[in-house]
Amino acid sequence: MQEHYQGLGHIAVHTRDMDGSIAFYEKIGGSLFRRDAVSTPDGExxxxxxxFGGFLLELIQSPVPVPMGEGNIPHFAVYVDDVDAAAAAIQAAGVDTFLKPEKTVLPKTFGGLENRFFTGPSGEQIELLHML
Structure with a gap:
């Protein structure tokens, strides 16, 4: 299963103010890499x-209020060479906590990506991520 891992994809952080968060990270040495939106049943x-600091932060502003408190990091992403193969290897190891039965393909988001989420033992979400 390790042969599929390619490194940390990003760390996701919820924000109430996208422009303010981008400005904050730029102020402390970060730079905007890409910006996008995804349609959801609740809105965009x-x-x-x-x-930032040698890795990517994925800032997320939900169309509906998201509880914010200590540790508002909803998931972390690991780059993989093949989402299906990596998921199969994880399932073969006895982990079957995937949130959906199949990968999600978003051909227009951030230039195209496919992913699949599963949970760890404390409820943390882990994203298997392949950029197209």
């Missing part, structure tokens, strides 16, 4: 990738 979810 704003997304931004900010390069």
């Amino acid at each position: 979810k704003q997304l931004a990738l900010v390069s």
